[in-house]
Amino acid sequence: MEAEYHASGLADRVTPLQVVAGVESRVQDELAAQLDTAVAFADFCTFLTSGRVCDQADELIRMAQVLFAETTEDLRRSRPRG
Secondary structure: OHHHHHHOOHHHHOOOOOOOOOOOHHHHHHHHHHHHHHHHHHHHHHHHOOOOOHHHHHHHHHHHHHHHHHHHHHHHHHOOOO
16 A cells, blocks of 8 residues: 555655644644544545546545644644643
């Protein structure tokens, strides 16, 4: 699957994960794992259909990245300072 992931170019479109200051590492790890799952699902669907669902897969990845970014930003804002 890793080879297909890289061959399809989807790996190049995934934004590198950033460390979220103030977020517990297990929460951060779970968010990253869920994003990876969404990307893997999109990649697998693209592979199974020989690329016929590539546009939908790209949209799923983009939406997952936006959701990840907004969630981590919300967590960052909601954490007490100090």
